[in-house]
Amino acid sequence: MGKILEIEGLHLQFGGVKALDNVSYYIEEGEIFSLIGPNGAGKTSMLNCISGLYQPTEGSILFKGQELTSLKPYKRTSLGIARAFQNIALFAHMSVLDNIKLGRHALMDSGLFSGGLYVGKASKEEIVHREKVEEVIEFLELQDIRNVPVGKLPYGLQKRVEVGRALALEPELILLDEPMAGMNSSEKDMMARMILDMHELKGMTVVLIEHDLGVVMNLSHHIAVLDFGKQIGFGTPEEIQKNPAVIKAYIGEEAI
Numbered sequence: 025m026g027k028i029l030e031i032e033g034l035h036l037q038f039g040g041v042k043a044l045d046n047v048s049y050y051i052e053e054g055e056i057f058s059l060i061g062p063n064g065a066g067k068t069s070m071l072n073c074i075s076g077l078y079q080p081t082e083g084s085i086l087f088k089g090q091e092l093t094s095l096k097p098y099k100r101t102s103l104g105i106a107r108a109f110q111n112i113a114l115f116a117h118m119s120v121l122d123n124i125k126l127g128r129h130a131l132m133d134s135g136l137f138s139g140g141l142y143v144g145k146a147s148k149e150e151i152v153h154r155e156k157v158e159e160v161i162e163f164l165e166l167q168d169i170r171n172v173p174v175g176k177l178p179y180g181l182q183k184r185v186e187v188g189r190a191l192a193l194e195p196e197l198i199l200l201d202e203p204m205a206g207m208n209s210s211e212k213d214m215m216a217r218m219i220l221d222m223h224e225l226k227g228m229t230v231v232l233i234e235h236d237l238g239v240v241m242n243l244s245h246h247i248a249v250l251d252f253g254k255q256i257g258f259g260t261p262e263e264i265q266k267n268p269a270v271i272k273a274y275i276g277e278e279a280i
């Protein structure tokens with residue numbers, strides 16, 4: 025299996041704060057990869073550098089061998105990178121269906137709403153997009169709530185729709201920032217199964233930020249651990265659990 029993402033010597037500085045301090049790791053194609061670390065360790069900053077919201081101060085990010093750091097976020101999306109946000113980025117008054125449809129915006133040539141006259145290119149495109157949106161709704165088991173405004177849904181379901189918005193882009197690499205935060209244990213189990221399906225059925229590469237270390241150890245093929253912006257571990261779940269620096273950073277957290 026090849027490397028889909030290679031992070032090399034990444035630095036990100038905000039004034040005196042080193043959000044990322046010489047971080048280097050790689051992610052293999054098709055794997056489930058987790059980024060872990062205590063609060064403020066730099067995990068979300070890392071995803072922001074990959075998706076293009078933050079410009080690293082130094083270092084390189086290669087996606088399938090191509091340097092990303094000079095590319096705008098929409099360019100990275102068109103290369104096959106999608107992101108679900110920690111703080112849900114949905115339109116509360118719009119339905120589940122329309123929010124997921126909006127997720128495909130970046131892939132559409134003929135404009136998001138092709139109007140009432142479904143002719144030519146717009147019509148064919150519309151049909152393909154509808155099919156893909158339906159696939160996402162089915163995959164995430166959202167059929168029963170497809171027409172419900174997102175703002176009326178409980179938080180756990182909103183998180184699932186947020187993941188759906190990213191999945192609608194049919195990415196090769198999906199970045200999930202705490203997709204299970206605020207979920208109860210059965211909702212978490214369901215999301216864990218869906219993440220496994222993204223890997224097993226869709227062959228996607230998944231990057232997961234998650235605080236529940238039990239979930240992380242069960243799901244991940246490889247893990248990188250950040251602490252105050254520095255990378256203190258990179259390896260398989262077994263290696264990470266034995267890593268003295270990681271154990272030290274997590275002292276007091278029983279799960280590891």
Ligand SMILES: Nc1ncnc2c1ncn2[C@@H]1O[C@H](COP(=O)(O)OP(=O)(O)OP(=O)(O)O)[C@@H](O)[C@H]1O
Pocket residue numbers: 038041042043061062063064065066067068069070
């Ligand atoms: N836009 C910004 N401006 C200034 N400082 C920032 C900015 N974004 C992140 N930081 C700082 O960078 C550091 C890393 O933050 P980040 O949100 O990446 O951590 P995290 O590991 O995702 O934390 P959490 O688990 O709490 O979400 C923190 O000290 C944070 O305050």
